[in-house]
Amino acid sequence: MSKTFDRVAALTFLAIGVLFMIESLQISKSTYGSVVGPNVFPFLLGLILVVLSIKLLFETIGYPSTRGEKQRLQYKKFWMIFISAIFYAILLEPIGYVITTFLFLIIGFQTVEKGSIWKSIVIAACFSFGVYGLYVKMLQGTLPSWPIWLK
Amino acid sequence: MAFLLEGFQTALQLHNLFFAFLGVVIGTAVGVLPGIGPMSGVALLIPVTASMTSGLNPAQAATSSIILLAGVYYGAMYGGSTTSILLNTPGESSSVVTALDGYQMAKQGRAGSALAIAAIGSFAAGIVSLIALVLLAEPLSNVALKFGPAEYFSLMILGLAAVSGLAGNSMTKAWMMTVFGLLLSTIGLDSVSGVARFTYNISFLYGGLEFLTVAVGLFALGEVFKAILHNEQNNDGIAKIGRIIPSREELKESTGPIARGSLLGFLVGILPGAGATLASFFSYMLEKKISKHPEKFGKGAIAGVAAPESANNAASGGAMIPLLTLGIPGSGTTAILMGALMMYNVQPGPLLFDEHPDVAWGLIASMFIGNIMLLILNMPLVKIFAKIIETPTKYLLPLIIAISIFGVYAVQVTTFDIFLLLGFGVLGYLLAANDFPLAPLVLGLVLGPMIENNMRRALTTSNGDFFVFIEKPISFVLLIAAILWIVVPFIMKLKGKSVIVNEDM
Known part of the structure; x- marks a missing residue:
């Protein structure tokens, strides 16, 4: 596993999670006939994604430092x-x-x-x-x- | 039983026989070609089948294309073993174990018997799992019919937990992929209220991200990009095949392993998330444990080919059970099959057997026929399939890209989806190369709308009280099982035990 990639990925997914949370606040809250509006599900998911990204960020601290062997990519x-x-x-x-x-x-x-x-x-x-x-x-x-x- | 006969009538129609045949042949080729596994093969062929069946009416088109796609699925399962045996390079992860003894047999000049036993084992296992499928389908779907929205929600959470808990090396990453897939599924018009979500007035996004585009991009293009970047080439010589018919002694030696492998594989296959790879590992270990000559394993024991090959085919049959009866895919490939069914407006699940008996039973019957075709085809044709391995990557890789683009354009008819396809291809490569499993992402994308609808329906009946999921007994039990599925491997890891994980399903 690559420490750098995982960190960048964690930060990216963190940003995506936050974005979905903020954007879901813009969606109209309640609709006729249902208590739970269309905003709830994406908001919760965004929150979970944020939490998981932070967890991954902490996990990357424990990674062994970068290994030398690297394949030359085309x-x-x-x-x-x-x-x-x-x-x-x-x-x-x-x-x-x-x-x-x-x-x-x-x-x-x-x-x-x-x-x-x-x-x-x-x-x-x-x-x-x-x-x-x-x-x-x-x-x-x-x-x-x-x-x-x-x- | 009457339904099954009707199913055979559907499956024996001329065009369906043709589709089953085509699926099995393409599937075997896909399995043989290194780099394309069952998942990318099925994803790649959805648009192709969609255009082939466009002349039929919707119900028939759905039946025919699902027959073809299922053929690809189990054909690929079988084809993967050919490369394992001849080249020592497994075409997909579920035949990794087969390479252990299979390649040794090939080196000793027994490649023909190894391939034949793999074919016979796959066939026997396919039949065992189909019989079990026929017996279990009705009772299971009757149970599932009693489920309300709360139970369904919990059941799907269990499915997600099972797949995420076993996929890849890092559970955090697997869960991130699941949640990301679920989030992507919320893009588009909300099906309950009709409110547009995350569309930013881009008209292409109102219909949501097309499942097909995402799946083909992630799996097929992701694999191609990987092959280009890593300059993968197969220059090793292929072992001579030799005599194909196995000796009577070899047949006798492998009867037990085939029977045990089939049963074990089927049971593992039903469990969501476990899949064919685990099944083949388990059955290999089981055979080694009960064998009178455990030292022979790894040196060309025929049981070491028979058992895992039967197990992985039985598992792919078993995986159809939760898909058809509960509407919950247990693996990446079945998730893709489910997406294909939904494209034809056929909703897999308990109602499938009532609403579209022709589709459900036609598929089951065609799997019987497909398995027989596989056996008949593969015994004499194994040498021709072995030739496919030699297809130079030079032509293969650009052609896969061209087929993907054609497929997506043919179904969607917008260039926007081609760009999306290329984007997901890059994403698929980057994620897979860094241990982020892709199967949970696709599963989340497919299950997302269903989870959300059931959650909202359950919450509407309970006036927004989240405790409804715990108060209903069945739902509570399912949620507990989901939690256990996450917690148990975690504890085992803490105790220092290594947990077998599915690299790819």
Whole structure:
């Protein structure tokens, strides 16, 4: 376990708990027909979360200090894929499912491991056209189709 | 009994047979693929099944998709054993024990028999737990029908306590996750009064956080991100499978362990929170204890494969009982199944057998058929499934992301949910990597609205008096059990005894 992470997490959850408590005070208290309004349950939960976060904060004091061994993480690959996934989401509706999915998969495949570009293109094309064909044409589902300027 | 026959009629319809078959095949593949466990597999497939069944009417769609998803669930349970035996890398936590003896057997050239015994054990256990499910379903749901809101509230608290008490290494963290899940469930329109809560005028939030988005993000994307960051790859060679049919001697040797493993696994499975991992550990320890040759364990004893494999499959059958009869999921995977049922407006619980007998009995009957399919499929096809292990992560990881995004978009049709999905993916990775268990979070999210409604209904009848939960005898007993569930492991820890915990369910 990581001391720093647990402390940050405890403080974050503490803040979330407090936020829910404060915000639940804004909700109208009582409603017709029930004594216990919609504010009670979130308020109690927020309170419990606050108490638990404080407990975790105290527990972190007892942790052994940070251990040396740490695995090198592939941050570059992760950010590359994560950011392309965000662009995928942003561009999905404007330029359509097939194009975005195809591009995302190519970038994804090449990021995880470079090489065999043709195989990547074939798999990406199969998946993006396959899903679109199956879902939209056969099952009549809704996916953003081709961009207007291509139609 | 008549109902069961009707259930078979439902399950034997052509499209349902097809769905059961598909579920079992996909499930086995999911179990075999390292990195995707039963939980992420089921979560990932909910949107896919939702779109596949979109042509059917609602009740049929619910039956068909739950048949498929349950197939994935027990298929994955079985598939996990394949990697344990062949690669010594368990596909999911419930087959960790299988690797102990299974891999040793594979090294001795007995991989085929180990896989076959695992299949036979899983099958026998599946049948045992289903028979018990059929026998127990009616009486249990009749008892549950007498429950009022106060009893229900306490029962669900017990469920949460059981799961949180056993999940992960730190009980504080597990409880934080539970409460966080419950809090997330309060976002959206309040179902009792219709007041908007924590929505900040964002129209997407009025319907609440979609359970599906959260589950797929936390489990499937969380796993993918972990695999990318840690650069996980499997380069070890796979053991040769060899002869598949086990010898008569091996069969004889494993009959006892399979029978004991099935019963034990089923009993452990019914307990909320315990789940398949604990069941397989317990049955392995039991076999080792009563064996005449305990020294053989860990060196390729067939009982060491038969018992835990039967136990974890029986446990997954047992876990269906509280889900179907009480409406309370006892583990992460059953919580996801419950979320799927609720997406189709089918509320699991005692009324399920009255209101949707076709769904309940169709599911039970299809599990019989699915288990038979698993056995028939896996004996000859085990070599093909073993090939799936070799799928390069290069293609697998981006494809899982693409399937998740497609799934969420297909059901929700908003890009907002894709962003939410990616966010929960990161959150899932961070939390899981630091020992914050995810199963309680999902459980809290699913049970949240029900707990709140029952609490408020109970409090309304008692005019806001919180003592109502203690005054009703059944509710009181359930609450005491919940408290014991928290306190007992705590005391055992203080005494220095190590407590077995479920890493993931």
